[in-house]
Amino acid sequence: MSHPKILVTGGAGFIGSHVCVTLIEAGLRPVVLDTLVNSDPRSLQRVANITGVEPPLVRGDVRDAVALDRAFAEHGFDAVMHLAGLKAVGQSVSDSIGYYDVNVAGSLALIRAMERAGVRTLIFSSSATVYGDNQHSPIRESATYAAVNPYGRTKEMVERMAADLTRADQRWGIACLRFFNPIGAHESGLLGEHPHGPPDNLLPYVAQVAVGGRGHVVVHGDDYETPDGTGVRDYVHVMDVAEGHLAALRYAATHRGLLTVNLGTGRGASVLEVIAAFERAAGREIPVHIGPRRPGDAAAYWADVQHARDRLGWRARRNLDQMCADCWRWQLANPRGFDDPSPELTAKRLAAA
Ligand SMILES: NC(=O)c1ccc[n+]([C@@H]2O[C@H](COP(=O)([O-])OP(=O)(O)OC[C@H]3O[C@@H](n4cnc5c(N)ncnc54)[C@H](O)[C@@H]3O)[C@@H](O)[C@H]2O)c1
Numbered sequence: 001m002s003h004p005k006i007l008v009t010g011g012a013g014f015i016g017s018h019v020c021v022t023l024i025e026a027g028l029r030p031v032v033l034d035t036l037v038n039s040d041p042r043s044l045q046r047v048a049n050i051t052g053v054e055p056p057l058v059r060g061d062v063r064d065a066v067a068l069d070r071a072f073a074e075h076g077f078d079a080v081m082h083l084a085g086l087k088a089v090g091q092s093v094s095d096s097i098g099y100y101d102v103n104v105a106g107s108l109a110l111i112r113a114m115e116r117a118g119v120r121t122l123i124f125s126s127s128a129t130v131y132g133d134n135q136h137s138p139i140r141e142s143a144t145y146a147a148v149n150p151y152g153r154t155k156e157m158v159e160r161m162a163a164d165l166t167r168a169d170q171r172w173g174i175a176c177l178r179f180f181n182p183i184g185a186h187e188s189g190l191l192g193e194h195p196h197g198p199p200d201n202l203l204p205y206v207a208q209v210a211v212g213g214r215g216h217v218v219v220h221g222d223d224y225e226t227p228d229g230t231g232v233r234d235y236v237h238v239m240d241v242a243e244g245h246l247a248a249l250r251y252a253a254t255h256r257g258l259l260t261v262n263l264g265t266g267r268g269a270s271v272l273e274v275i276a277a278f279e280r281a282a283g284r285e286i287p288v289h290i291g292p293r294r295p296g297d298a299a300a301y302w303a304d305v306q307h308a309r310d311r312l313g314w315r316a317r318r319n320l321d322q323m324c325a326d327c328w329r330w331q332l333a334n335p336r337g338f339d340d341p342s343p344e345l346t347a348k349r350l351a352a353a
Helices: 014-025 042-051 065-075 089-094 096-117 150-168 202-210 238-254 271-282 306-312 320-333 343-352
Strands: 005-009 029-034 057-059 079-082 121-127 173-179 181-183 217-220 235-237 257-263 288-291
Touching (some): 005 065, 065 096, 079 096, 079 238, 089 096, 089 150, 096 150, 121 238, 173 238, 202 217, 202 271, 217 271, 235 238, 235 320, 238 257, 238 306, 271 320
Parallel strands (some): 005 029, 029 057, 079 121, 121 173, 181 235, 217 288
């Protein structure tokens, strides 16, 4: 395999587009399959602005067997990275069947298509939500499944499917990557996260407040048993997560069976620490309102990252200041995301900042 071709489902999305950058820079050829339900195809033009190569886009659904067979026949993939899915925890409660359909039935359809095409190397985007909210940190991969919402249970179900499959058929090599809290953006300022509607996650929200698009950040609870009372999470730079995908692919291409690893930094940061880091990056104050706790939020959790180091030789290299600086650069240059400027205008705004 000189320049392996990799199917990246969900490759136009936040993490998938950064994965494409890392794959191209490593000499691989990603092909994206995405419905664009939560992304913008211009993210792939930005991948081209960074790398010089625009990954081909197959506009299609992972649940669509015909579209999958066509893509496998046309491209002759060597491996698959499966990032397509729905990820809003709250929405997974109100539309659980929709989530099982896309996340579980979609993964099943993809695995069946891979089987038909004889492609048996898969990297799956799982999540720390499979651990639930009551584990001892640092959380090891051997912790019991205890997801507290349908989103987390969809990830658990796909992981279990992968475990059963690799047990029954030794030709498969699958890596399940449990992401903690991916944030940040590509350091160029050309590629980042642009949520449709109000952001679900802390950092895009903080970034929108910093740029003036929203008035203040609501901190959900400051009476947890943590050093400053606010929730503690393991934030990990999206480019570190992307590099984790490449390391997992290299591993899975040469090892059959199942590997399950955490992708985190191994250290927790509180909400107030993140806001302070963002204030340093942006050089401006972020107004904060303290609100009540949200039901189901854990006080604190972070990853045990030893397994990823031992098996993949991977560890997160970027710290919280860099995550915030990169996120700020992206937000400043692209306040309206991909709707906004041309890459030339983005470059001008960055030069002026
Ligand atoms: N961002 C996080 O905090 C986080 C944390 C843990 C795990 N994950 C997982 O990582 C993966 C990528 O997350 P992201 O943050 O880049 O989200 P994202 O929404 O930006 O990307 C997901 C992509 O999948 C596409 N998609 C959705 N349904 C599809 C379908 N049926 N067929 C084809 N494409 C479809 C969307 O259009 C989008 O481009 C998801 O599986 C998510 O569950 C994300």
